[in-house]
Amino acid sequence: MKVMKFGGTSVGKPERMHQVAELITSDDEPKIVVLSALSGTTNALVEISNGLSNRDRNFSKQAIDKLEQHYKQFIGTLLKTEEAQQKALKIISEHFEFLNIILKISFSEALNKDILAQGELMSTKLFSAYLSEVGIDHELLPALEFMQIDAYEEPLIGNIRVKLAQQIKQHQDKKIFVTQGYICRNSKGEVDNLKRGGSDYSASLIAAAINAEVCEIWTDIDGMHNNDPRVVDKTIAVEQMSFDEAAELAYFGAKILHPASIWPAQHYNIPVRLLNTMEPSAKGTLIVEDAGSVGVKAVAAKDGIVAIKIKSSRMLLAYGFLRKVFEVFEKYRTSIDMITTSEVAVSLTIDNKENLPDIIQELEAFGTVEIDENQTIVSIVGNQIVQTPQVMMRLFEAINDVPVRMVSYGGSKHNVSLLIPAEYKTTTLQVLNKGLFNL
Numbered sequence: 001m002k003v004m005k006f007g008g009t010s011v012g013k014p015e016r017m018h019q020v021a022e023l024i025t026s027d028d029e030p031k032i033v034v035l036s037a038l039s040g041t042t043n044a045l046v047e048i049s050n051g052l053s054n055r056d057r058n059f060s061k062q063a064i065d066k067l068e069q070h071y072k073q074f075i076g077t078l079l080k081t082e083e084a085q086q087k088a089l090k091i092i093s094e095h096f097e098f099l100n101i102i103l104k105i106s107f108s109e110a111l112n113k114d115i116l117a118q119g120e121l122m123s124t125k126l127f128s129a130y131l132s133e134v135g136i137d138h139e140l141l142p143a144l145e146f147m148q149i150d151a152y153e154e155p156l157i158g159n160i161r162v163k164l165a166q167q168i169k170q171h172q173d174k175k176i177f178v179t180q181g182y183i184c185r186n187s188k189g190e191v192d193n194l195k196r197g198g199s200d201y202s203a204s205l206i207a208a209a210i211n212a213e214v215c216e217i218w219t220d221i222d223g224m225h226n227n228d229p230r231v232v233d234k235t236i237a238v239e240q241m242s243f244d245e246a247a248e249l250a251y252f253g254a255k256i257l258h259p260a261s262i263w264p265a266q267h268y269n270i271p272v273r274l275l276n277t278m279e280p281s282a283k284g285t286l287i288v289e290d291a292g293s294v295g296v297k298a299v300a301a302k303d304g305i306v307a308i309k310i311k312s313s314r315m316l317l318a319y320g321f322l323r324k325v326f327e328v329f330e331k332y333r334t335s336i337d338m339i340t341t342s343e344v345a346v347s348l349t350i351d352n353k354e355n356l357p358d359i360i361q362e363l364e365a366f367g368t369v370e371i372d373e374n375q376t377i378v379s380i381v382g383n384q385i386v387q388t389p390q391v392m393m394r395l396f397e398a399i400n401d402v403p404v405r406m407v408s409y410g411g412s413k414h415n416v417s418l419l420i421p422a423e424y425k426t427t428t429l430q431v432l433n434k435g436l437f438n439l
Contacts, residue, residue: 002214005034005181005203009220010277011123012039014078017130023218023280024176025136032141032206034181035127036199037119038074041067048099049115052107061103068096075126084133091125110190117144117191120180120199128178138176141167147184147202149192155184155201157264161209168210179206197258204272208264214271217257222276223285224249224256226298227433231426234439238285240292245381246272248415252337252379253302262287291383296391296436298381301425304351305337305375307405308359311345312367321366322346328362337377338408338417347406349377349419374422375405380432384413391436392416398435402428 004024011017024033037045044067051060075088095118102111120143128140146163148156168177181199186192194201200217207215221229223237224246241249243266250257256274265272265287272287291297310325325346329336332355339348350356356371363369385391386409395416406419420428433439 001030001032001210001212002216003032003034003203003207003210003212004216004218005199006036006218006277007199007220008036008039008041010218011035011127014074016277017078017127019277020127020218021131021134021136023277028175029213030175032177032179032210032212033127034179034199034203034206035120035123036181037123038071040070041119041123042116042196045116045119049107049112052102052115053112055107057103061100064096064099064103068092068099071096071122075129078126078130079133081133084129088126088129091129092122095122113191113193116193117180117183120182124178124180131176131178136176137174138178139171139174141177141179143180143183143202144185144191147205149184149186149194151187153186153192155194155205155264157205157208160205164206164209194260197261200258200261201264204261204264204270207270207272208268211268212270214273215265216273216275217261218275218277219256220276220278221256222279222282223274224254224287224298226437226439228253228255228299228301228429232429232433232439234433236437236439237283238297239283240286240288240290241297242291242383242414243272243287243289244412244414245291245297245383246287248379248381248412249298249300251302252377252381252415252417253300254298294383294385295388296380296382296385299429299432299436300379300381301429302337302351302377302379303422303425304353305349305377305419305422306351306353306356307347307349307372307375307419308363309345309347309370309372310363310367311370313344325363325366328359331362332359334359338406338419340406340408349375349406372405376420376422376425376428377417378420378425378428378432379415379417380436381415385416386410386413394435395432398431399428402431 006020048060048063071092079085131138148159181202182193184192225235225237227235229235243262247262250259275284276282334350334352337349360369402424404418408417
């Protein structure tokens with residue numbers, strides 16, 4: 001059995017959904033199809049939720065009505081028969097009835113999670129309605145019946161495996177199963193989610209739970225590219241990379257893949273393929289244990305970075321100083337991306353400013369704290385790049401005119417990371433594309 005995940009752009013238009021149906025029936029292999037919400041839906045639901053949070057119910061009502069109209073137009077093109085259209089209209093009416101009811105309810109974080117879940121619930125039900133209309137035998141599996149996270153928002157893979165197996169066993173005559181990405185239940189049994197991009201995570205967890213032959217991630221680009229095609233003119237797809245390389249790229253900004261989606265596949269050794277819904281014949285990118293080759297594979301950039309420098313003369317030879325600094329970030333559940341040290345200072349970066357004022361206040365007990373916002377991490381990723389001849393020389397020659405704030409080198413054989421002011425991001429990606437890939 002394999003897992004096929006389709007993102008928002010892959011199901012965002014009726015004709016795209018038709019194409020997905022063709023892709024999932026192109027072979028007889030049993031499969032679980034994981035769908036995101038239609039493109040734009042999650043953003044609209046976030047706006048609705050924000051309106052309620054700000055007590056602007058008129059704004060939320062207008063956003064609900066606009067989204068409902070979009071869905072009515074969508075099903076008018078998606079489905080052909082009157083019977084199927086009426087079935088789909090009933091589906092969306094139930095969900096928009098819920099969204100209209102919440103206008104009268106006090107806002108809470110639990111309600112917010114319920115609102116955000118509506119996108120995946122509607123996309124899978126509408127896709128199921130289309131499959132039924134064209135006679136494709138399948139079963140719709142509710143992700144809320146098996147996808148679980150614990151109190152620390154970590155997936156309960158053992159529970160997922162058992163509950164999903166029970167669901168599949170009930171429908172042994174089926175070869176195609178459709179389910180939602182992104183949504184889950186938390187330790188309280190409430191509707192929750194796996195955060196932005198979580199449909200990739202869902203697909204990887206499901207693949208691990210069923211020990212799938214492969215986990216296919218279908219998007220609107222033909223695989224992981226060597227650079228960001230949005231800001232660099234000439235980019236190429238990487239044919240093969242290791243789990244470690246893919247994890248580095250996903251974490252440091254490659255938008256095609258959710259950062260958390262690699263570890264379940266890697267832990268259970270499930271090959272991952274990144275494929276293009278709009279160009280199914282393209283090779284895409286294969287992610288497996290074997291890197292396939294040495295040298296630089298790709299460059300990625302992560303925005304919204306904050307650099308923090310703690311300077312203290314007491315740091316010199318001070319036992320336990322770094323431990324105390326790290327404990328502050330652990331207390332506020334804030335991860336650190338990069339770190340460099342000297343005898344009197346430590347510099348590090350974070351990508352989450354939610355608890356920044358409290359973090360700064362506690363760090364000031366150790367010394368002078370300096371903050372630089374609007375920074376970007378640019379990561380150069382590949383297999384054994386630090387041992388590959390000429391790579392480091394070409395790298396630093398390429399960025400000769402870029403003001404580099406920090407360099408992370410040696411912590412991983414797959415990665416060299418640079419911290420630069422955000423306004424230099426485009427220039428840096430472009431010069432690296434020429435300097436490292438001759439493109």
